[in-house]
Amino acid sequence: MSDLISVTDLRVDLGSATILRGINLTVGEGEVVALLGANGSGKSTLMRSLLGLVPITGGDARLFGTSVRTQRRQIPWPRIGYVPQRAAVGSGIPATALEVVLTGLLNDRRWHVPRGGRARGLAALESVDLGDRANSPLHQLSGGQQQRVAIARALVRRPDLLLLDEPMAGVDRPTQQTFARLLATLQSEGITVGIVLHELGPIRPLIQRCVVLRHGQVAHDGGIPAPAPGHGDADHEHVHLDHGHHERADVHEAVTPRSLP
Numbered sequence: 142m143s144d145l146i147s148v149t150d151l152r153v154d155l156g157s158a159t160i161l162r163g164i165n166l167t168v169g170e171g172e173v174v175a176l177l178g179a180n181g182s183g184k185s186t187l188m189r190s191l192l193g194l195v196p197i198t199g200g201d202a203r204l205f206g207t208s209v210r211t212q213r214r215q216i217p218w219p220r221i222g223y224v225p226q227r228a229a230v231g232s233g234i235p236a237t238a239l240e241v242v243l244t245g246l247l248n249d250r251r252w253h254v255p256r257g258g259r260a261r262g263l264a265a266l267e268s269v270d271l272g273d274r275a276n277s278p279l280h281q282l283s284g285g286q287q288q289r290v291a292i293a294r295a296l297v298r299r300p301d302l303l304l305l306d307e308p309m310a311g312v313d314r315p316t317q318q319t320f321a322r323l324l325a326t327l328q329s330e331g332i333t334v335g336i337v338l339h340e341l342g343p344i345r346p347l348i349q350r351c352v353v354l355r356h357g358q359v360a361h362d363g364g365i366p367a368p369a370p371g372h373g374d375a376d377h378e379h380v381h382l383d384h385g386h387h388e389r390a391d392v393h394e395a396v397t398p399r400s401l402p
């Protein structure tokens with residue numbers, strides 16, 4: 142199994158703040174990895190640095206064996222699908238769901254949808270249960286539906302590596318179930334997936350590996366971390382001050398649903 146992602150002593154500074162430091166991580170072909178951690182722990186920044194969207198200050202990240210830092214133009218971007226955090230989807234776009242999906246087939250060298258692209262776009266929308274909304278203007282879709290359009294836009298590339306930043310944030314349980322079925326399909330097809338999450342929810346059975354960030358560093362890399370004893374109590378106060386239990390607290394925050402159904 143070759144490494145599709147390889148991160149070595151990664152450091153990212155934004156403004157005067159060090160956001161990530163000492164990150165070492167490899168993700169092999171076909172792995173599905175959940176990236177968890179408290180708000181502000183650096184999950185999105187890590188994903189964005191892998192994609193060259195925020196500058197790397199120290200160390201390196203390699204995608205498909207190619208350095209994001211020094212060989213950015215050589216990275217096979219068409220093999221990578223990315224779904225940004227929901228806020229970045231943009232509901233003001235004057236385009237239909239299908240048109241938005243088809244932009245996933247364009248890049249700085251290809252400005253036209255390739256032959257067969259439309260069928261691929263429709264298939265991608267079908268895979269997120271939105272085949273019947275292909276011609277709907279994006280702004281007429283709900284937030285959760287727009288999120289699925291963003292996923293279809295990444296899938297239309299038929300990526301080998303799919304990076305998703307909180308794809309289940311703010312979506313209802315049926316939509317989460319749709320996403321879980323999709324993830325199971327991608328997993329069976331051997332696609333490598335990195336997924337930022339706050340809660341595992343219905344995809345829990347599909348996840349074998351979790352990476353938990355805490356204050357910009359890897360606090361855990363392994364199986365699903367167990368919640369700390371007592372954390373399931375209804376009256377438990379989910380605020381943890383600096384009393385030596387940071388790691389467990391953050392791990393708990395990462396894996397426990399904020400609102401149970």
Ligand SMILES: Nc1ncnc2c1ncn2[C@@H]1O[C@H](COP(=O)(O)OP(=O)(O)OP(=O)(O)O)[C@@H](O)[C@H]1O
Pocket residue numbers: 155156158160178179180181182183184185186187
């Ligand atoms: N462009 C920026 N300039 C300065 N600081 C930034 C910038 N982007 C993010 N940060 C800071 O980096 C830290 C990590 O942010 P990031 O969005 O990566 O966290 P996260 O773990 O994804 O959080 P959340 O779960 O809330 O999405 C935060 O303290 C944030 O304020």
